[in-house]
Amino acid sequence: MIKATALSKSFRRQGSRKDRVQAVSDVSFEAGNGQITGLLGPNGAGKSTTLRILATLIQPDNGSAEIDGFDVTEAPQAVRRQIGFLPHNSGLYPRLTARENIAYYAELCGLDARQSRMKTGELIERLSMRGFADRRAEGFSQGQRTKVALGRALIHEPSTLILDEPTNGLDVMATRQLRSILRQLRDEGHCILLSSHIMQEVSMLCDHVAIISDGRVALADSIDGIRERTGQADLEDAFVVAIGGRLEATE
Amino acid sequence: MNPIWTIFKKEVRDNVRDKRSLFFAVLYGPVLMPLLMIGPLLLGMHRNSIDFEEPKTIAVVGVERAAHLMQFLKANNLDAQEAPDDFQQEIEAGRIDAVLEIPTVFDDRFRAAQPADVLIHYDESDEDSRKLKRQLTAILDRYDRTLRQLRFQARGIDPRIFEPLNVVENDLSGEGLEVPFIAYIVPFLLLYSMMMGGFYLAVDTTAGERERQSLEPLLSLPMSRISPVLGKYAAVFFFVILSMVLPLITSYALFSFLPADLLGSGIDFGPHTFLVAFVLGVPLALLITAFLLTVAAFARNTKEAQTHLSLAMMVPLVPFFLLQFMNVPTQTVTLLIPIISQFKIMEMAVASQAIPVTHFLLTTAGSVLAAVILLGATIGLYQRERILL
Numbered sequence: 001m002i003k004a005t006a007l008s009k010s011f012r013r014q015g016s017r018k019d020r021v022q023a024v025s026d027v028s029f030e031a032g033n034g035q036i037t038g039l040l041g042p043n044g045a046g047k048s049t050t051l052r053i054l055a056t057l058i059q060p061d062n063g064s065a066e067i068d069g070f071d072v073t074e075a076p077q078a079v080r081r082q083i084g085f086l087p088h089n090s091g092l093y094p095r096l097t098a099r100e101n102i103a104y105y106a107e108l109c110g111l112d113a114r115q116s117r118m119k120t121g122e123l124i125e126r127l128s129m130r131g132f133a134d135r136r137a138e139g140f141s142q143g144q145r146t147k148v149a150l151g152r153a154l155i156h157e158p159s160t161l162i163l164d165e166p167t168n169g170l171d172v173m174a175t176r177q178l179r180s181i182l183r184q185l186r187d188e189g190h191c192i193l194l195s196s197h198i199m200q201e202v203s204m205l206c207d208h209v210a211i212i213s214d215g216r217v218a219l220a221d222s223i224d225g226i227r228e229r230t231g232q233a234d235l236e237d238a239f240v241v242a243i244g245g246r247l248e249a250t251e
Numbered sequence: 252m253n254p255i256w257t258i259f260k261k262e263v264r265d266n267v268r269d270k271r272s273l274f275f276a277v278l279y280g281p282v283l284m285p286l287l288m289i290g291p292l293l294l295g296m297h298r299n300s301i302d303f304e305e306p307k308t309i310a311v312v313g314v315e316r317a318a319h320l321m322q323f324l325k326a327n328n329l330d331a332q333e334a335p336d337d338f339q340q341e342i343e344a345g346r347i348d349a350v351l352e353i354p355t356v357f358d359d360r361f362r363a364a365q366p367a368d369v370l371i372h373y374d375e376s377d378e379d380s381r382k383l384k385r386q387l388t389a390i391l392d393r394y395d396r397t398l399r400q401l402r403f404q405a406r407g408i409d410p411r412i413f414e415p416l417n418v419v420e421n422d423l424s425g426e427g428l429e430v431p432f433i434a435y436i437v438p439f440l441l442l443y444s445m446m447m448g449g450f451y452l453a454v455d456t457t458a459g460e461r462e463r464q465s466l467e468p469l470l471s472l473p474m475s476r477i478s479p480v481l482g483k484y485a486a487v488f489f490f491v492i493l494s495m496v497l498p499l500i501t502s503y504a505l506f507s508f509l510p511a512d513l514l515g516s517g518i519d520f521g522p523h524t525f526l527v528a529f530v531l532g533v534p535l536a537l538l539i540t541a542f543l544l545t546v547a548a549f550a551r552n553t554k555e556a557q558t559h560l561s562l563a564m565m566v567p568l569v570p571f572f573l574l575q576f577m578n579v580p581t582q583t584v585t586l587l588i589p590i591i592s593q594f595k596i597m598e599m600a601v602a603s604q605a606i607p608v609t610h611f612l613l614t615t616a617g618s619v620l621a622a623v624i625l626l627g628a629t630i631g632l633y634q635r636e637r638i639l640l
Contacts, residue, residue: 011640055471058636080473091465095268096261107257108472136268152468 001191002031002054002160006063008215009049022215023049027063029210029220031193033159036186038206039195040239046215047195048088051164054193055085067160084153086163090145092137098148099124099133102155109156123151127181143174150181161185163194167201179205203235213243254474258482262456263489272451276490280444281497288440289505292433296509298378301386303328309387310334313353317361317369320353320394327390342374348383349373364402433518434601437502437525438594439571441495441532445539446564448494449487453543456483457629458556467639480544480630488540495532499525519603527600530611531593534618538589539567541625548629548638570594586610587617 007027013019024046031037039047052058054065056076064071070078092101099120106116124133127147132140137148146166153161166182167175182205186192196202202209203223210220219226219242223235232238237247266272311331314321321331334350341347352370360367369391373384403410460466469479506520546563550556570590579585579595586592592614599606632638 052467052639055467057467057470057639077473080471083471085468085471087464087467089464091463091468093261093265093465094463095265100261100264104257104261105468105472108254108469108474110473149468156473 001033001069002029002037002065002067002193004029004050004054004063004065007050007053007060007065008062009046009053009058009060024053024060025215027212027215027217029217031191031208031210033191034186034189035207036182036192036194036205037208037210038202039193039210039212040197040199040202041195041212041243042197045197045212047197047212048164050212051085051162051193051195055083055162056080057085081156082158083160083162084156084158086146086149086153086161086166088164088168090149092140092145092148092152094138095136097134097136098129098140098144098151101137101148102151105152106155111155119155120151123154127151128177141174142169143171143177146170146174146178150178154185158190160191161193163192165195165197167196167198175201199236199239211239211242218242218244254478255482255485258479259485259489262452262483262486266452266455266486266490269451269455272455272490275451276448276494277497280440280448280494281501284440284444284447285498285501285505288436289502292436293505293509299382301382303386303389306330307383307386308332309383310338310347310350311353312338312350313355313357316353316355316357320369323394324390327393329387329390339372342372342380345374345377345380348377348380349387351387434598435571435574435594437499437528438531438597439568440498440502441528442535442539442567442571442590442593444494444498445491445532445536446543446567449491449540449543450560450564452487452490453540453547454553454556454560456486457544457548458550458553461638462552470633470639476633477630480626480633484540484544484626484629487544488536491536491540491543492533495536496529499529499532517603519601524597524600527606528597531596531614534615534622535589535593538618538622538625541622541629542567545625545629548632581610583613586613589614589618589621592617 005028007024008022009024010020010022013021027046027050029037029039039050041047049058053060054067054072056072056079059073064073066072067079068082070082072079093104096104102120102123103116106119107113111119124130127150129144129147129151132144137145140148150163150166153163161182167178170178182192182194186207194206206223208220208222209226211218211226219229221229226238226242227233227235230238230241232241240247306328308330309324309332311321312334314331314333324331331351334347334352335341338347338350342350350372352372354368354370357367357369371384371387374380400410403413460469470476503522503525509520542563543560546560547556550559567590570588571594573579574591574594579591581595581599585595592610596606596610596614599610
């Protein structure tokens with residue numbers, strides 16, 4: 001369960017002392033357990049910044065966010081126990097094998113050698129990684145990398161999964177496989193939050209959507225709710241209307 | 252399992268698989284550097300030194316003309332053998348190093364107490380020939396002196412009359428005993444080797460991890476942010492200490508090939524000196540590790556880290572060059588300064604001076620303090636979100 005309220009964050013512009021860029025100015029939304037929530041928005045809208053705040057990697061300037069009732073700034077350690085984070089680029093260690101990459105995180109989360117071996121083995125089966133589990137990550141395809149990173153994020157059985165553009169660079173089959181894994185996790189009661197700029201992706205996978213543009217959440221509702229509130233049957237049109245664009249201009 | 256231990260294990264395993272890291276940690280510093288730096292030095296000493304103890308043969312023309320001289324040569328480990336007739340060509344061809352010629356008139360002149368000629372045939376352009384000639388000259392000199400004294404005594408004259416002056420040198424420099432350049436070579440070698448050994452690991456575990464974007468998920472794990480820094484520190488330290496101990500063993504082996512008297516009296520390159528080098532090296536390794544890790548951690552990417560480190564690596568080498576032409580006294584203050592203190596104490600060890608325990612305590616305190624300050628800066632950096640930007 002994620003609850004973000006009026007989050008804002010600005011960064012210093014590269015190479016300048018005073019000049020600041022407002023990455024996120026007003027982000028509020030909720031993501032429930034047993035649901036897949038999509039953070040939908042164009043590039044540079046503030047999706048990654050929002051996810052990094054939720055993953056306790058950076059702190060908001062204003063506003064607050066809670067995960068399972070724990071505040072991201074006040075109780076970051078408790079939040080970290082609740083979340084599994086899959087960053088934009090899967091961030092694997094190229095000289096370690098898939099199994100070693102996952103086992104490393106298992107041990108860091110406090111599992112002993114036996115538990116770590118068992119859990120890692122389970123995840124390798126579950127995410128169908130057996131074919132490449134003992135190969136070094138160096139030459140992995142994007143799909144294989146995403147699977148390993150997902151396995152790593154799931155190793156400590158977090159209630160909440162935060163995924164930054166997980167389908168980026170995946171081919172059709174890998175995307176379908178990932179979707180089915182995420183649906184399974186949802187059905188087990190996990191709270192899943194993912195970011196995407198691909199409309200089709202979000203409409204196929206998500207139960208709930210928060211549309212983000214220029215650092216603000218313009219609209220947050222179920223897919224049907226968004227269609228209803230914007231008066232558009234097509235989600236893409238609904239998106240354009242929601243972020244304040246004009247349909248004729250974009251056609 | 253303790254996350255620091257887990258991170259240490261992972262970083263070591265990861266970097267043992269990186270051939271570049273491994274090459275610098277176990278081959279470059281430990282083997283190549285000692286061979287390149289100490290090898291030529293020792294070889295040069297070896298070539299210029301003459302072993303007067305080793306029995307050699309010397310080709311002589313007219314062995315029978317000077318029986319007493321031949322005995323004297325033999326007593327000085329030079330065994331006379333009759334030279335071949337074509338000895339001049341043999342010397343030119345390098346088959347004989349030098350020939351001592353006793354002319355036919357030698358015995359007559361010798362008995363008449365006239366200066367009796369002896370000739371040394373040798374090849375100035377050939378090193379072995381030059382060495383044998385030097386050895387021969389030295390022995391003939393001694394023979395000459397002995398005979399002179401005997402002749403004076405036989406005529407009832409005190410030979411000391413011919414020595415108007417007896418110059419006695421009294422060196423009062425005390426502590427400032429002139430220790431040759433060679434005293435600095437081992438600490439310099441260790442310093443350089445440690446930096447090269449930890450270089451790639453420091454870059455890979457900090458800036459490299461940021462560049463691969465594996466730091467973000469790592470820091471989103473439920474563990475203290477001090478753990479990754481300490482785990483990485485331990486891994487780099489492991490490589491650094493390896494690059495200190497291995498070249499220490501290699502240089503000890505190289506120095507043990509050297510005859511003891513070659514370095515001059517009072518110069519000690521025995522086990523004691525190398526033990527001192529090890530004791531000094533451990534706190535220095537702690538500092539070098541913190542130094543490498545901090546410089547690399549503050550860089551944004553691996554390229555920047557490598558550039559910064561290459562430049563920063565000159566800093567620890569500055570004291571070495573300063574000590575070459577500056578007279579730094581050994582006091583409490585200088586002993587607290589890392590690197591300078593290690594070089595000064597090594598100088599004492601090589602000069603076979605007793606080293607007070609306080610010297611060790613001061614140098615350790617100075618280096619450990621500097622290491623803690625640097626490590627603290629890196630831990631601070633990992634608490635800030637700047638590390639992820």
